[in-house]
Amino acid sequence: MALANDIPLSSLAPNTAGRYRPARAQAQAGIILSVPATLLLVALVIGPAILVFFLSFTNASLGLAGIQFIGVANYTRMLTDPGFAQSLRNTALYVAVVVPTAIGWGLLVAVLIARSRFAVLYRTAYFLPVAASLVALATAWEAILHPSLGFANTLLQLLGASPVRFLSDPATAIYALAAIGVWQLVGFNMILFLAGLSTIPEELYEAATIDGADRGLKRFLLVTWPMLAPVTVFVTVMTIIRAFSVFETVAVLTQGGPMKSTSVVLYTFYEEGFRFFRVGYASAISVSFFVFVTFLSLVQMRVSERRARWKANGGQ
């Protein structure tokens, strides 16, 4: 930065004649302006990412001298380690609950509030969890879900049900975390669906009415749902990635317990890398995570590209 600030760039280019600054001076200015970002991009993103890829084939461990190449041993360990299999299963369960619920609920809310007189008020309420500190609100959820005296259990007992030890029972803990995850994601999905809904032309609904689809569900299936398809693909990919990356609630509320029932992929990565300092193994986990996320993003790009091409060719 200091470099770019110290050099008076105009002095590089005697811009007397011609409309444009001479190409060479422009090239120099371009390099100087982009050098800080380029260096940092290499030092803080691309370099470390490549390094992680190499580290994942080693037995590197912080504090132990000497690194050896051990081939794909970290990856085979990942595939055979029952602990990692457990955290994959927990993550899959979490994703399986959170993704359909957060998408379905977000879509429902968006469709219902799109024409509501209180749209702004509802939007505020549903978006609030997205803007708030998840760590602070997770502690509030924990108190609400208190195993004996929390609001949720007091309510259950008033309704005649027996109390549930939400976060401290291995059978329910991951679902309790999933509920918090859904609570946090609905508002975000709602906003994306609202944006999608606002692009659907009113004429389509009028045409649907002429075709006899004048009732709620019919109109939804005939017009809204197909027109929202690209947004839905995008929301689905985003929600899968976000759910797959669940970390805060686990780190604050359960630390992977009780009995490993909430140890998820990113939390396992954190423990392996920064608690046990098994750098090689943690790198292998993060490389796999990267491959998974990239794969999803590419799928999403392909779908929206095809959609764009279809539109460009005169479809809709």
Next chain:
Amino acid sequence: MILGQSSSSRIVSHAVLVTGAIIMVFPFLWMILASLTPQSEIFDGSLLPTPTLHGAIDNYGTALSAIPLLRFMANGFVVCLAILVLQIAIAIPCGYALAKLSFPGRPILLVGVLLGLLVPVQIPTIPIYIALAKSGLLDSYAALVLPWIISVFAIFLFRQFFVTFPDEVLDAARLDGFSELSIAWRIMLPAAWPAVVSFSIFSIVAHWNDLYWPMVVITNPDMMTASLGIAYFRQAGEGAGNVGALMAGGVLVTAPLVSFFLLMQKHFIRGLVLGRH
């Protein structure tokens, strides 16, 4: 009309929306109520905590004295501000160069930026952590700030914004003797203001609420940010087990961003949606 407008369906749709909205707002409400209720009365079997003045004074007093909550918040503020200022200072010139100047290496840099967009934030953290540990920088502001000062997302966003900016204006500025750097700061930055506001909100929310990275590099309570401080408060410190004080801390940590959100919802929503694309 997306759904039919018969009065019965309108009632059902309102009922669904209100129920959901209550669920969304309830944890905030409960947190505020509990933060005002004496510790001994929060879990006394009643459905909701009942606030008292004495409870409020006790809880907020404990939150502010038993743990250095104000220190946590000040740390969070300094860290967020430093990250944001550096991100913008680095991304604006680069975004401008990528959009409007032809220089050798530009295509490669653009590919690098696009690749960088694909890399999840957790991926580079192991080597960065090792580097910070080896240089004795753990438990410092530098450790909290440094890894985030390059935002490929900001570069990409600003570049997209600048591409459509009219070249005639730039040429006129050049004829007036503007350097490329002063074009970046005095013409492009104001032109990109909406994008800068959106990005700033995204960046501040992300780093104020971030738990992962502070948890990795900070162990000294004096250096903790707001989110990490709350997590620490819950587990350790003199406040552990004191739900009322913990909720008071939660209210204090959540209040700045939530009030900010309530005041400028549109900007907030645009910023967060843009940031996660």
